[in-house]
Amino acid sequence: MDWKRISFFFLTVVIVLGAIGATSPRLVERIKLGLDLKGGFEILYTAEPLAAGAPLTKETLTQAAESLAKRADSLGVAEPEVYPEGTDRIRVRLAGVENEEEVRALMSKPSVLTFRGPDGTVYMNGTDFVENAAKLSYDPNTKQPIVEIKMKSREKFKEVTTKLVGSTLSIFLDDQVQSTASVNFPIDSDSAIITQTSVAEATKVAKMINLGAMPLKLTEKYIQRVDATLGTASLHQTARAGLIASILIFIFMVLYYRAPGLVAAFTLITYVWVLLAIFDFMNATLTLPGIAALVLGAGMAVDANIITYERIREEIRAGKSILSSLKSGSKHSFRTIMDANVTNLIAGIVLYYVGNGAIRGFAVITMMSIIISILTNVLFSRWLLHLIIRGNLLKKPSYFGVKEADIRGL
Numbered sequence: 572m573d574w575k576r577i578s579f580f581f582l583t584v585v586i587v588l589g590a591i592g593a594t595s596p597r598l599v600e601r602i603k604l605g606l607d608l609k610g611g612f613e614i615l616y617t618a619e620p621l622a623a624g625a626p627l628t629k630e631t632l633t634q635a636a637e638s639l640a641k642r643a644d645s646l647g648v649a650e651p652e653v654y655p656e657g658t659d660r661i662r663v664r665l666a667g668v669e670n671e672e673e674v675r676a677l678m679s680k681p682s683v684l685t686f687r688g689p690d691g692t693v694y695m696n697g698t699d700f701v702e703n704a705a706k707l708s709y710d711p712n713t714k715q716p717i718v719e720i721k722m723k724s725r726e727k728f729k730e731v732t733t734k735l736v737g738s739t740l741s742i743f744l745d746d747q748v749q750s751t752a753s754v755n756f757p758i759d760s761d762s763a764i765i766t767q768t769s770v771a772e773a774t775k776v777a778k779m780i781n782l783g784a785m786p787l788k789l790t791e792k793y794i795q796r797v798d799a800t801l802g803t804a805s806l807h808q809t810a811r812a813g814l815i816a817s818i819l820i821f822i823f824m825v826l827y828y829r830a831p832g833l834v835a836a837f838t839l840i841t842y843v844w845v846l847l848a849i850f851d852f853m854n855a856t857l858t859l860p861g862i863a864a865l866v867l868g869a870g871m872a873v874d875a876n877i878i879t880y881e882r883i884r885e886e887i888r889a890g891k892s893i894l895s896s897l898k899s900g901s902k903h904s905f906r907t908i909m910d911a912n913v914t915n916l917i918a919g920i921v922l923y924y925v926g927n928g929a930i931r932g933f934a935v936i937t938m939m940s941i942i943i944s945i946l947t948n949v950l951f952s953r954w955l956l957h958l959i960i961r962g963n964l965l966k967k968p969s970y971f972g973v974k975e976a977d978i979r980g981l
Contacts, residue, residue, distance in 0.1 A: 573963055591840065613662070617792050635661060637653075671796075688739070694735075705776070716773040721762055817839075820873055828880045864932075871940070874908075875948045919934045
């Protein structure tokens with residue numbers, strides 16, 4: 572018996588289980604729950620420009636969605652989900668909201684952009700700018716990032732800057748200051764330049780000005796509410812069902828495949844742990860479709876082990892040695908496993924690019940689970956089996972659930 576390999580096998584198992592036991596409670600506690608699990612409400616808005624006949628572009632709709640997300644953040648809503656849909660709709664999902672009416676009233680107000688003096692006096696508003704006129708540029712001399720803004724009225728801008736010479740002009744969006752610039756001299760031009768310290772800040776200011784120059788009217792198309800109690804009940808029922816299913820799967824794998832079944836149970840636990848760790852790293856939100864994708868991925872992971880073990884058992888029944896059966900079974904089952912996983916991966920990619928919202932979340936977790944399943948339940952599982960078989964720990968066919976009477980002589 573090769574004690575070096577055997578020791579390395581058990582050391583790996585102990586370290587991984589120790590890491591799982593130490594980090595799992597925190598990972599579970601840090602998981603952010605979506606609307607369907609935590610409770611809250613979802614609103615679908617239709618958007619239209621306040622000015623009759625004004626265009627509604629995809630860029631403007633995206634900027635409006637970003638503005639709504641920031642507005643929700645300012646109201647204390649944790650991790651709001653806001654994204655544009657189609658050509659004139661914005662979907663908003665807000666989980667864990669208690670003051671629903673107040674939030675809804677503030678969310679649907681048009682974004683208001685104003686240019687104000689140091690005393691708070693409003694000198695210009697969004698309608699004074701040409702639509703989508705703000706853009707990122709660079710000072711030709713200093714190479715510093717700047718924001719160039721095109722005005723509708725050259726005379727009005729000259730009048731405002733004349734009044735504020737030696738003072739400041741601040742940009743406000745929804746009564747929140749976004750940027751402040753010094754006015755050193757009257758500007759007799761239909762363009763204004765705001766110097767920024769970074770490209771990111773300049774891009775942000777340009778977006779704010781463009782959004783405020785074309786405020787949108789948002790109308791609720793429909794609203795869907797999820798009670799917090801219902802969401803909690805769904806989570807508990809789903810967790811209970813997952814736990815029972817996992818226990819039954821572990822029992823089946825161990826009783827039917829014996830020693831490899833224990834390895835499969837261990838790698839399946841590792842798979843779930845790695846998936847949760849990556850989920851936490853991505854700061855993602857867990858929803859019922861996401862749980863469905865996780866369960867589907869667990870099924871794919873178990874299936875990968877079953878395909879491999881069945882192939883190994885067939886090789887043992889054919890009269891090959893345990894080690895030869897492992898090599899041959901792993902080799903011949905790998906293509907089948909990869910075909911199934913690649914097919915699901917392609918389906919996940921298509922769902923991500925075609926779908927939106929919950930469908931995209933399902934697709935992302937599906938793709939993640941497939942990749943992690945290949946790493947844990949194919950590569951990691953086979954490496955562990957190689958350790959214990961090469962270490963001569965599993966010498967008998969019965970350890971693989973194969974009866975001596977079923978083995979055919981070569």
